[in-house]
Amino acid sequence: MTQLALVIDLNVCVGCHACVTSCKEWNTSGSAGPLFDQRPYDANPTGTFFNRVQTFEMGKYPNSETLHFPKSCLHCEDPPCVPVCPTGASYKRKEDGIVLVDYDKCIGCKYCSWACPYGAREFDEKQKVMKKCTLCVDRIYDQSLAEIDRKPACVKACPTSARLFGDIHDPESEVSLAIREDGGYALMPEWGTHPANHYLPRRKTKLKIHKDELERADNPLKVDGQLPKPSKGDSSMDDVSAW
Amino acid sequence: MALGWPSDPDDLFVNADGSPVRIDKAFSWEYPLSVHGLMHNVITNAWRGDPYKIDTLLLFMANMAWNSSMNTSEVRKMLVDKEEDGEYKIPFIVVCDAFHSETTAFADLILPDTTYLERHDVMSMLDRPISEFDGPVDSVRIPVVPPTGECKPFQEVLIELGTRLKLPAFVNSEGQRKYRDYPDFIVNWETAPGSGIGFLSGWRGKGGEKSIRGEPNPNQWEMYAKNNCVYHHALPRSYQFMRNWNKGYLEWSQRSGITRYAEPILIHLYSEVLQKFRLAAQGKSISRQPPAHLAKRVETYFDPLPFYYEPLESQTSDKHKYPLSALTQRPMAMYHSWDSQNAWLRQIHAYNYLYVNARTAKNAGIADGDWIWVESQWGKVRCMARYSESLEPGTVWTWNAVGKAAGAWNLAPDANESQQGFLLNHVISEELPPQADGKRFSNSDPVTGQAAWYDVRVRIYKADENEPEQASPQFEPMKKYPGMSERPNWLTYLGGSKRNGGAR
Numbered sequence: 011m012t013q014l015a016l017v018i019d020l021n022v023c024v025g026c027h028a029c030v031t032s033c034k035e036w037n038t039s040g041s042a043g044p045l046f047d048q049r050p051y052d053a054n055p056t057g058t059f060f061n062r063v064q065t066f067e068m069g070k071y072p073n074s075e076t077l078h079f080p081k082s083c084l085h086c087e088d089p090p091c092v093p094v095c096p097t098g099a100s101y102k103r104k105e106d107g108i109v110l111v112d113y114d115k116c117i118g119c120k121y122c123s124w125a126c127p128y129g130a131r132e133f134d135e136k137q138k139v140m141k142k143c144t145l146c147v148d149r150i151y152d153q154s155l156a157e158i159d160r161k162p163a164c165v166k167a168c169p170t171s172a173r174l175f176g177d178i179h180d181p182e183s184e185v186s187l188a189i190r191e192d193g194g195y196a197l198m199p200e201w202g203t204h205p206a207n208h209y210l211p212r213r214k215t216k217l218k219i220h221k222d223e224l225e226r227a228d229n230p231l232k233v234d235g236q237l238p239k240p241s242k243g244d245s246s247m248d249d250v251s252a253w
Numbered sequence: 254m255a256l257g258w259p260s261d262p263d264d265l266f267v268n269a270d271g272s273p274v275r276i277d278k279a280f281s282w283e284y285p286l287s288v289h290g291l292m293h294n295v296i297t298n299a300w301r302g303d304p305y306k307i308d309t310l311l312l313f314m315a316n317m318a319w320n321s322s323m324n325t326s327e328v329r330k331m332l333v334d335k336e337e338d339g340e341y342k343i344p345f346i347v348v349c350d351a352f353h354s355e356t357t358a359f360a361d362l363i364l365p366d367t368t369y370l371e372r373h374d375v376m377s378m379l380d381r382p383i384s385e386f387d388g389p390v391d392s393v394r395i396p397v398v399p400p401t402g403e404c405k406p407f408q409e410v411l412i413e414l415g416t417r418l419k420l421p422a423f424v425n426s427e428g429q430r431k432y433r434d435y436p437d438f439i440v441n442w443e444t445a446p447g448s449g450i451g452f453l454s455g456w457r458g459k460g461g462e463k464s465i466r467g468e469p470n471p472n473q474w475e476m477y478a479k480n481n482c483v484y485h486h487a488l489p490r491s492y493q494f495m496r497n498w499n500k501g502y503l504e505w506s507q508r509s510g511i512t513r514y515a516e517p518i519l520i521h522l523y524s525e526v527l528q529k530f531r532l533a534a535q536g537k538s539i540s541r542q543p544p545a546h547l548a549k550r551v552e553t554y555f556d557p558l559p560f561y562y563e564p565l566e567s568q569t570s571d572k573h574k575y576p577l578s579a580l581t582q583r584p585m586a587m588y589h590s591w592d593s594q595n596a597w598l599r600q601i602h603a604y605n606y607l608y609v610n611a612r613t614a615k616n617a618g619i620a621d622g623d624w625i626w627v628e629s630q631w632g633k634v635r636c637m638a639r640y641s642e643s644l645e646p647g648t649v650w651t652w653n654a655v656g657k658a659a660g661a662w663n664l665a666p667d668a669n670e671s672q673q674g675f676l677l678n679h680v681i682s683e684e685l686p687p688q689a690d691g692k693r694f695s696n697s698d699p700v701t702g703q704a705a706w707y708d709v710r711v712r713i714y715k716a717d718e719n720e721p722e723q724a725s726p727q728f729e730p731m732k733k734y735p736g737m738s739e740r741p742n743w744l745t746y747l748g749g750s751k752r753n754g755g756a757r
Contacts, residue, residue, distance in 0.1 A: 027586035027601055034597055039748040050596035050744040052665040053672070057600055057744075067642050071610055074642040136743055 013087060013107035014145055015178045015206035016162065017185045017194055018080055021213045022172035025065050025078030032167035033061040033082075033143075041148040046136040058132045060143040061164055077212065080173075082164075083130040083143035084197065084205035085109045091122035091131065100140070106177075107206055108147055113139045127201045145175075178206055259286055260526045262533040262540040271544035273304045279702055282543040282551060283694060285530060287702025293323050293683050294695045300331035300342050309345045312356060313366070313407050319355035319661070320654035320676055323683035323696065323704065326632060326726055332359040349407045352592055355658045358731050365404040370397050372406035373436050373474070377452040378465075378511075379444075388488040389465070389511075391454050393439075393477045402736075408435040441469045450510045453477070455484025465509040527700070528557035546690070554699040564708035566696055569686045570630055575710035577613070579627065581653035581677050593654065594662035594670070596744050604674035604724075605655040606639035609713065610646040614638055617713055624716040629680035629709050635716055635725035636675040649713065651677055660730035663737060675724040681709045 037060055038045040047057035061082040068075055089109050091100050099115035100122050102108070111122075116139040123131040123140060132141045146162035149155065159166065165173045176185035185208070188194055194208040226232075240246075259265060259280055266280035267273060273281030276298055277291040284291060296317060299307045315321040322328040334342045348360035351368050374394035376383050382391045400406070415423035416430045422442070425431055432438040444450040449457065449466040456476035457467030464486055470476070477484065492502040498517035507515040532538040534551035543551050562568075567578075586601045587593045593602070607627055609619065619625055621640040626633050627649070636651070644650065656674035660666045683704075684693040696705045 025585060026588075030601065031586070031597055035746075035748070038746050044745040044747055047596045047600070047744040049742065051594065051663060051668070051740040052742075053667045053669055055596065055600050055603060057597070059600070069642060071612070071642045071644065071646070076643050
């Protein structure tokens with residue numbers, strides 16, 4: 011059974027927000043839209059985004075780092091938002107594991123956002139319905155798009171290729187390989203939600219320099235150059251070779 | 254050559270007495286290799302009348318009464334300052350802008366510009382093309398929507414002005430108009446008559462059969478349009494690597510008019526160009542020589558070998574009083590966004606903090622989120638502090654150009670950008686303190702004229718509890734111009750359909 015998901019490489023994300031704005035651009039005009047903005051040009055603007063990047067620091071100076079953490083619906087394999095929905099608006103698709111909201115059935119009770127331990131749901135204050143990431147379901151199957159474009163907008167937009175997309179149940183897929191080989195992990199596994207989206211951890215790149223590499227051991231000035239110079243009359247291969 | 258790359262004192266743009274010709278003093282003995290110009294000094298120079306007074310100041314693609322200027326508060330005063338006879342020191346100011354920017358408030362005449370969807374543009378081979386690793390790439394923009402109202406692409410204004418002023422590039426020998434409009438200019442202008450080098454490298458030659466170099470092609474725009482607005486000149490694989498000494502590439506590039514020489518391109522640790530200026534300053538050259546009062550400066554900074562010196566502004570700062578260096582950077586989410594009042598982007602960064610190492614802040618009695626003053630020898634701003642552990646203790650920084658003036662950009666006068674957001678520019682000077690003779694140099698690199706945005710020294714201290722929790726300085730809120738739209742309470746963008754297109 012297919013389970014589509016994103017794998018996000020935290021070692022590569024630079025926090026540019028290109029995924030945030032491209033997500034909103036696609037989805038506000040797509041089947042999950044519109045995504046409203048409230049007080050767009052006044053104090054304290056707010057609005058619906060399916061994808062947000064939270065930036066925070068870890069550690070103490072000088073042993074500190076800055077982490078950019080993109081957050082969106084994780085399309086859990088056992089999504090707590092689905093059983094709490096009183097109308098069946100929140101559902102998980104059998105064919106690809108995408109968790110969606112049927113706006114026509116949603117009554118805006120917000121049970122799902124209380125149930126979601128990841129804060130991934132976005133209540134639309136204008137339409138009074140719950141919205142969230144759809145993995146660009148209206149894009150990834152669109153036969154009118156070139157195959158290379160049948161990916162979520164955020165994946166296409168990422169300038170550092172920090173976002174991978176695919177079927178985590180296919181052991182040979184790019185995303186399964188990344189999870190398996192590069193230490194992919196799920197967020198808060200203790201909740202038993204089995205998030206489909208995974209993150210790849212920060213990896214420290216260490217430069218190993220051995221002491222003898224700091225100085226060229228084969229510096230000719232220090233090896234052959236130290237030997238006594240032959241006199242011009244001494245024989246050499248030059249005399250006999252046809253170089 | 255199309256762009257100025259002076260390599261010798263004789264290339265400078267100076268009068269017979271060695272004084273600058275340009276209002277910004279670029280390519281003069283004060284900033285000889287200033288290929289980017291010194292935009293940050295134009296207003297101050299014009300206001301002071303040094304090197305001369307001007308009657309008209311034409312501003313475009315820069316927000317010079319706000320985040321594009323150093324010393325913003327003072328520059329805003331200069332824009333409205335008057336002579337003793339009551340005439341403005343800068344009598345006529347024309348601002349071309351697509352938005353209700355801070356600078357438009359200072360304009361005698363506003364020319365409403367187009368946005369990039371409404372006009373032709375080129376990402377030219379002559380100015381930062383978008384090339385790929387495997388070869389040169391340039392591109393164009395072709396309008397997808399008509400201009401709003403009476404908006405006009407500023408390029409058209411410049412070409413019209415150049416033509417009416419009969420500048421040599423825009424008229425023929427009889428003084429008649431050479432270019433109909435901007436698209437015509439882009440197709441037909443060449444770096445020199447018959448050079449075959451123009452703004453765009455694709456589909457040159459009469460029928461579009463040549464590339465990189467070739468005669469103007471009257472159908473060049475159409476050919477770009479047919480090819481997704483991009484021309485990509487893929488090089489043979491053997492030309493793609495080590496290009497600075499790849500013989501095949503260098504000879505191709507010389508024959509194509511990209512480089513003048515086919516010799517290997519090496520980094521000059523010893524710079525002959527710098528040494529030529531130093532010799533001139535020492536009176537040892539046959540070239541033009543600097544005026545006496547600048548000889549020492551040129552001799553000092555035009556060292557042909559790299560050397561270290563403390564930044565010029567730091568040298569003139571009291572480092573006990575102002576112990577911290579202050580920097581800015583542009584947020585990634587807004588990096589190429591001129592219009593950061595954009596409804597989505599301002600939800601990402603609606604205001605900015607001054608980031609301070611937590612230890613530095615605590616030592617100054619500042620808690621995370623406190624309102625503080627940042628003060629340099631030039632001025633002070635009030636803003637909020639944010640603790641950071643990713644910052645060395647002697648430096649503070651903030652996002653650039655997030656803070657806005659109240660009411661600007663058609664944001665509400667109480668929008669976060671003006672009430673919590675702030676500009677560090679108010680504490681950065683465009684000039685260094687006066688010399689012994691009272692003259693002032695630009696706060697710039699003495700070789701390249703590069704603005705010294707990062708050299709300012711500051712101190713920080715907690716704002717008084719009785720002070721308002723509001724960014725300072727504040728300016729009288731900008732008013733709407735006639736015809737400007739009301740701010741909607743809700744906004745929805747829907748693309749892809751004419752019925753729903755644009756903002757609702």
